[in-house]
Amino acid sequence: EAGVxxxxxxxxIEKRQSVAFWCNPISGHATLYWYQQILGQxxxxxxxxxxxxxxxxxxxxxxxxxxxxxxxxDSTLKIQPAKLEDSAVYLCASSQSTGVGExxxxxxxxxxxx
Amino acid sequence: xxxxxxxxxxxxxxxxxxxxxxxxxxxxDQSYGLFWYKQPSSGEMxxxxxxxxxDEQNATEGRxxxxxxxxRKSANLVISASQLGDxxxxxxAMRERGAQKLVxxxxxxxxxxx
Numbered sequence: 001e002a003g004v005x006x007x008x009x010x011x012x013i014e015k016r017q018s019v020a021f022w023c024n025p026i027s028g029h030a031t032l033y034w035y036q037q038i039l040g041q042x043x044x045x046x047x048x049x050x051x052x053x054x055x056x057x058x059x060x061x062x063x064x065x066x067x068x069x070x071x072x073x074d075s076t077l078k079i080q081p082a083k084l085e086d087s088a089v090y091l092c093a094s095s096q097s098t099g100v101g102e103x104x105x106x107x108x109x110x111x112x113x114x
Numbered sequence: 115x116x117x118x119x120x121x122x123x124x125x126x127x128x129x130x131x132x133x134x135x136x137x138x139x140x141x142x143d144q145s146y147g148l149f150w151y152k153q154p155s156s157g158e159m160x161x162x163x164x165x166x167x168x169d170e171q172n173a174t175e176g177r178x179x180x181x182x183x184x185x186r187k188s189a190n191l192v193i194s195a196s197q198l199g200d201x202x203x204x205x206x207a208m209r210e211r212g213a214q215k216l217v218x219x220x221x222x223x224x225x226x227x228x
Contacts, residue, residue, distance in 0.1 A: 031214055033215065040220075041220060041221075042118075042205050042207075042218035042219050042220050042221050043159070043205070043218050044218070045215045045216075045217075048214065048215050050214075055214065056213075056215055089157060091159065093159070095214065100147060100164040100166070101147075101209070101214065102149060102161045102164060103149075103159075103161070103216055104161070105151075105158055105159035105160075106158070107156065107157055107158045108157045108158070110157070
């Protein structure tokens with residue numbers, strides 16, 4: 001079974017530029033999450049989708065961050081314009097509604113803003 | 115308020131010894147789930163073990179076990195017979211009733227010495 005796919009793995013941009021990250025969840029997983037993990041900290045939820053609807057985006061900085069999951073499968077997270085404090089690893093995860101519902105994570109996209 | 119607290123920023127253990135990683139949590143829900151994840155230097159979050167709030171027995175998965183003390187709101191991870199490959203960051207996380215997202219602690223960096 002293929003895992004959660006993310007790209008790019010690494011991205012370096014100047015502040016005020018834009019960047020987009022892509023995520024393809026495990027097949028059949030209805031719920032998709034984007035987490036931000038700043039160095040030395042635990043992951044923090046940015047946004048959660050159930051199919052193509054947003055369940056929780058309370059901690060998403062909506063003035064600069066946006067995310068979509070148009071067909072209920074893959075998702076894109078965009079940052080525009082980027083700030084220095086956006087330097088972090090952006091983790092995508094997916095889960096299914098059966099079992100204990102553990103999250104399966106991708107390898108993450110590491111963003112450096114200069 | 116911090117929902118998940120991991121008070122040990124770093125732990126150093128000799129190979130083959132057992133190690134306990136501490137986790138306390140804060141919730142007013144009666145139904146919740148507790149998770150432990152391992153994050154090696156590669157960055158991917160790996161699910162280790164789950165404990166439901168109504169589970170009467172402590173969860174075990176191979177060398178991993180969870181010391182669940184509900185009244186104290188603690189869910190410590192115990193790794194028996196530690197191996198060099200256990201060196202990683204370890205995160206405790208909680209899912210409250212009605213929510214699908216996981217809320218993570220700050221993590222503990224475990225280093226296994228040969």
